Amino acid sequence: MKGVNCIEPVIQHSWDLNESQAIVLQKELALKVIKEDQLKQVNYIAGVDVAYSKNSDRLVAAVVILDATTQKLIESNVVEDISNFPYIPGLFSFRELPPVIKAFSKISITPDLIVCDGQGVAHPRRFGLASHLGVLFNTPTIGCGKTKLLGDYEDPGIKRGDYSTLLDSNDEIGIVLRTQNNVKPIYVSIGHRISLPTACKWVLQLAPRFRLPETTRQADQLVKKSLTLLEKIKKDNKR
Protein backbone atom coordinates (compact mmCIF):
# COMPACT_ATOMS: atom_id res chain seq x y z
CA MET A 1 0.00 0.00 0.00
CA LYS A 2 1.44 3.31 -1.07
CA GLY A 3 0.67 6.32 1.06
CA VAL A 4 2.09 9.72 1.78
CA ASN A 5 3.88 8.83 4.98
CA CYS A 6 4.03 5.05 4.71
CA ILE A 7 7.19 3.46 5.99
CA GLU A 8 8.38 1.09 3.33
CA PRO A 9 11.50 -1.00 2.83
CA VAL A 10 14.35 0.80 1.06
CA ILE A 11 15.85 -2.61 0.30
CA GLN A 12 13.85 -5.41 -1.32
CA HIS A 13 14.82 -9.06 -1.38
CA SER A 14 13.11 -12.39 -1.85
CA TRP A 15 11.62 -14.11 1.21
CA ASP A 16 11.26 -17.38 -0.67
CA LEU A 17 14.62 -18.76 0.44
CA ASN A 18 15.96 -21.98 1.83
CA GLU A 19 18.09 -22.16 4.94
CA SER A 20 21.48 -21.71 3.30
CA GLN A 21 20.29 -18.94 1.00
CA ALA A 22 18.92 -17.08 4.02
CA ILE A 23 22.28 -17.38 5.78
CA VAL A 24 24.11 -16.00 2.73
CA LEU A 25 21.71 -13.05 2.64
CA GLN A 26 22.23 -12.37 6.35
CA LYS A 27 25.99 -12.22 5.90
CA GLU A 28 25.60 -9.80 3.03
CA LEU A 29 23.11 -7.49 4.76
CA ALA A 30 25.03 -7.58 8.05
CA LEU A 31 27.68 -5.40 6.39
CA LYS A 32 25.16 -2.57 6.22
CA VAL A 33 24.44 -2.44 9.97
CA ILE A 34 25.46 0.87 11.57
CA LYS A 35 26.28 0.72 15.28
CA GLU A 36 26.32 4.45 15.94
CA ASP A 37 23.63 6.93 16.89
CA GLN A 38 21.88 8.26 13.84
CA LEU A 39 18.59 9.23 15.42
CA LYS A 40 16.67 12.34 14.66
CA GLN A 41 14.53 13.76 17.39
CA VAL A 42 12.53 10.82 18.70
CA ASN A 43 8.87 11.74 18.63
CA TYR A 44 7.31 8.40 17.72
CA ILE A 45 8.40 4.91 18.66
CA ALA A 46 7.10 1.77 17.02
CA GLY A 47 6.65 -1.61 18.67
CA VAL A 48 6.13 -4.91 16.90
CA ASP A 49 4.87 -8.33 17.94
CA VAL A 50 3.70 -11.56 16.31
CA ALA A 51 1.51 -14.32 17.75
CA TYR A 52 0.61 -17.74 16.39
CA SER A 53 -2.60 -19.72 16.22
CA LYS A 54 -2.33 -22.99 18.16
CA ASN A 55 -3.48 -25.46 15.54
CA SER A 56 -2.86 -24.03 12.09
CA ASP A 57 -0.01 -22.06 10.59
CA ARG A 58 -1.87 -18.80 10.95
CA LEU A 59 -0.25 -15.82 12.57
CA VAL A 60 -1.13 -12.28 13.53
CA ALA A 61 1.31 -9.35 13.44
CA ALA A 62 0.75 -6.01 15.14
CA VAL A 63 2.52 -2.68 14.85
CA VAL A 64 1.91 0.07 17.39
CA ILE A 65 3.07 3.67 17.34
CA LEU A 66 3.55 5.34 20.71
CA ASP A 67 4.16 8.97 21.52
CA ALA A 68 7.72 8.95 22.85
CA THR A 69 6.95 11.39 25.65
CA THR A 70 3.60 10.18 26.96
CA GLN A 71 4.00 6.55 25.84
CA LYS A 72 0.37 6.60 24.75
CA LEU A 73 -0.89 4.65 21.76
CA ILE A 74 -1.20 6.90 18.71
CA GLU A 75 -1.75 4.43 15.88
CA SER A 76 -1.81 0.69 15.31
CA ASN A 77 -2.37 -1.94 12.67
CA VAL A 78 -2.92 -5.68 12.84
CA VAL A 79 -2.63 -8.15 9.95
CA GLU A 80 -3.39 -11.82 9.65
CA ASP A 81 -1.07 -14.00 7.59
CA ILE A 82 0.24 -17.50 7.05
CA SER A 83 3.75 -18.45 8.12
CA ASN A 84 5.91 -19.55 5.21
CA PHE A 85 9.15 -20.16 7.04
CA PRO A 86 9.74 -22.50 9.99
CA TYR A 87 11.18 -21.36 13.28
CA ILE A 88 14.94 -21.86 13.11
CA PRO A 89 17.12 -20.21 15.77
CA GLY A 90 19.23 -17.65 13.94
CA LEU A 91 16.75 -17.31 11.06
CA PHE A 92 13.91 -15.89 13.06
CA SER A 93 13.46 -12.80 10.90
CA PHE A 94 12.57 -14.85 7.83
CA ARG A 95 9.53 -16.14 9.70
CA GLU A 96 8.33 -12.94 11.32
CA LEU A 97 9.35 -10.00 9.16
CA PRO A 98 7.09 -10.54 6.11
CA PRO A 99 3.86 -10.04 8.13
CA VAL A 100 5.47 -7.23 10.13
CA ILE A 101 6.35 -5.35 6.93
CA LYS A 102 2.76 -5.87 5.76
CA ALA A 103 1.50 -4.40 9.01
CA PHE A 104 3.78 -1.38 8.62
CA SER A 105 2.46 -0.68 5.12
CA LYS A 106 -0.79 0.74 6.46
CA ILE A 107 0.76 2.84 9.21
CA SER A 108 0.69 6.55 8.38
CA ILE A 109 3.20 7.77 10.99
CA THR A 110 6.87 7.19 10.25
CA PRO A 111 8.51 6.09 13.50
CA ASP A 112 11.85 7.57 14.58
CA LEU A 113 12.78 4.38 16.40
CA ILE A 114 11.53 0.79 16.33
CA VAL A 115 11.75 -1.50 19.35
CA CYS A 116 11.82 -5.13 18.25
CA ASP A 117 10.92 -8.31 20.04
CA GLY A 118 14.11 -10.26 19.35
CA GLN A 119 17.86 -9.71 19.11
CA GLY A 120 19.79 -7.24 17.00
CA VAL A 121 23.51 -7.86 16.56
CA ALA A 122 23.52 -10.34 19.48
CA HIS A 123 23.32 -13.01 16.81
CA PRO A 124 25.73 -15.60 15.30
CA ARG A 125 26.10 -13.50 12.13
CA ARG A 126 25.40 -10.18 13.88
CA PHE A 127 22.12 -9.88 12.06
CA GLY A 128 19.11 -10.68 14.22
CA LEU A 129 15.54 -9.61 13.52
CA ALA A 130 16.01 -6.05 14.81
CA SER A 131 19.01 -5.46 12.56
CA HIS A 132 17.21 -7.00 9.61
CA LEU A 133 14.18 -4.72 10.01
CA GLY A 134 16.38 -1.69 10.63
CA VAL A 135 18.43 -2.23 7.48
CA LEU A 136 15.36 -2.87 5.32
CA PHE A 137 13.63 0.29 6.56
CA ASN A 138 16.85 2.28 7.04
CA THR A 139 15.49 3.19 10.47
CA PRO A 140 17.04 3.07 13.97
CA THR A 141 16.05 -0.17 15.73
CA ILE A 142 16.69 -1.74 19.12
CA GLY A 143 16.85 -5.49 19.69
CA CYS A 144 15.09 -6.49 22.88
CA GLY A 145 15.04 -10.19 23.77
CA LYS A 146 13.31 -11.94 26.67
CA THR A 147 15.90 -14.72 26.52
CA LYS A 148 19.35 -14.86 24.98
CA LEU A 149 20.32 -16.41 21.70
CA LEU A 150 24.07 -16.14 22.00
CA GLY A 151 26.77 -14.94 24.38
CA ASP A 152 28.17 -15.19 27.89
CA TYR A 153 27.53 -12.88 30.82
CA GLU A 154 27.62 -12.48 34.56
CA ASP A 155 24.30 -11.94 36.28
CA PRO A 156 23.65 -8.21 36.69
CA GLY A 157 22.71 -6.72 40.09
CA ILE A 158 19.13 -7.05 41.24
CA LYS A 159 18.19 -3.36 41.03
CA ARG A 160 16.44 -1.67 38.11
CA GLY A 161 19.14 -0.20 35.88
CA ASP A 162 21.81 -2.75 36.86
CA TYR A 163 23.46 -4.34 33.86
CA SER A 164 26.31 -6.49 32.58
CA THR A 165 27.84 -7.00 29.17
CA LEU A 166 26.92 -9.81 26.83
CA LEU A 167 30.06 -11.20 25.21
CA ASP A 168 30.69 -13.46 22.25
CA SER A 169 34.41 -14.24 22.68
CA ASN A 170 35.85 -10.71 22.73
CA ASP A 171 32.92 -8.97 21.07
CA GLU A 172 30.54 -6.93 23.18
CA ILE A 173 27.30 -7.88 21.42
CA GLY A 174 24.76 -6.56 23.91
CA ILE A 175 23.75 -5.64 27.45
CA VAL A 176 21.90 -7.77 29.98
CA LEU A 177 19.67 -5.16 31.58
CA ARG A 178 17.56 -5.33 34.74
CA THR A 179 14.43 -3.30 33.99
CA GLN A 180 12.69 -4.02 37.32
CA ASN A 181 14.02 -4.82 40.78
CA ASN A 182 14.35 -8.56 41.35
CA VAL A 183 12.89 -9.39 37.94
CA LYS A 184 14.61 -11.41 35.24
CA PRO A 185 16.77 -9.15 33.06
CA ILE A 186 16.29 -8.58 29.34
CA TYR A 187 18.82 -8.72 26.52
CA VAL A 188 19.36 -5.42 24.72
CA SER A 189 21.39 -5.14 21.54
CA ILE A 190 21.98 -2.74 18.68
CA GLY A 191 19.55 -3.20 15.83
CA HIS A 192 20.59 -0.47 13.43
CA ARG A 193 21.69 3.18 13.53
CA ILE A 194 21.89 3.36 17.33
CA SER A 195 24.63 2.92 19.94
CA LEU A 196 24.35 0.41 22.77
CA PRO A 197 24.20 3.04 25.56
CA THR A 198 21.45 4.92 23.76
CA ALA A 199 19.54 1.69 23.16
CA CYS A 200 19.70 0.89 26.90
CA LYS A 201 18.59 4.39 27.82
CA TRP A 202 15.48 4.03 25.68
CA VAL A 203 14.64 0.53 26.87
CA LEU A 204 14.88 1.61 30.50
CA GLN A 205 12.76 4.67 29.79
CA LEU A 206 10.15 2.56 27.99
CA ALA A 207 9.93 0.03 30.83
CA PRO A 208 9.04 2.18 33.85
CA ARG A 209 6.72 -0.38 35.45
CA PHE A 210 7.12 -3.66 33.61
CA ARG A 211 9.89 -5.97 32.54
CA LEU A 212 9.38 -5.26 28.86
CA PRO A 213 9.11 -1.89 27.09
CA GLU A 214 5.61 -0.41 26.67
CA THR A 215 5.95 -0.80 22.91
CA THR A 216 6.26 -4.58 23.04
CA ARG A 217 3.65 -4.83 25.79
CA GLN A 218 1.05 -2.93 23.81
CA ALA A 219 1.80 -4.77 20.58
CA ASP A 220 1.58 -8.04 22.51
CA GLN A 221 -1.85 -7.16 23.91
CA LEU A 222 -3.09 -6.30 20.43
CA VAL A 223 -1.98 -9.50 18.74
CA LYS A 224 -3.42 -11.67 21.49
CA LYS A 225 -6.74 -9.88 21.37
CA SER A 226 -6.87 -10.20 17.57
CA LEU A 227 -5.94 -13.86 17.68
CA THR A 228 -8.72 -14.60 20.16
CA LEU A 229 -11.18 -12.77 17.93
CA LEU A 230 -9.93 -14.68 14.90
CA GLU A 231 -10.43 -18.06 16.57
CA LYS A 232 -13.91 -17.04 17.67
CA ILE A 233 -14.90 -16.04 14.13
CA LYS A 234 -13.54 -19.30 12.80
CA LYS A 235 -15.63 -21.19 15.34
CA ASP A 236 -18.78 -19.23 14.50
CA ASN A 237 -18.31 -19.98 10.81
CA LYS A 238 -18.45 -23.69 11.50
CA ARG A 239 -22.03 -23.43 12.71
Next chain:
DNA sequence: GCGACAG
Protein backbone atom coordinates in the same frame (compact mmCIF):
# COMPACT_ATOMS: atom_id res chain seq x y z
C1' DG B 1 30.04 -36.41 20.16
C1' DC B 2 27.35 -33.09 23.23
C1' DG B 3 24.82 -29.05 24.57
C1' DA B 4 22.66 -24.66 23.21
C1' DC B 5 19.21 -22.76 20.55
C1' DA B 6 15.59 -14.98 19.69
C1' DG B 7 9.97 -16.46 18.99
Next chain:
DNA sequence: ATCTTGTCGC
Protein backbone atom coordinates in the same frame (compact mmCIF):
# COMPACT_ATOMS: atom_id res chain seq x y z
C1' DA C 1 5.99 -18.86 20.13
C1' DT C 2 2.04 -22.16 22.73
C1' DC C 3 0.36 -25.43 26.40
C1' DT C 4 -0.26 -26.75 31.25
C1' DT C 5 -0.58 -26.56 36.18
C1' DG C 6 -0.63 -24.15 40.36
C1' DT C 7 -0.45 -19.76 43.26
C1' DC C 8 -1.19 -15.06 44.37
C1' DG C 9 -3.56 -10.67 44.22
C1' DC C 10 -7.24 -7.44 42.80
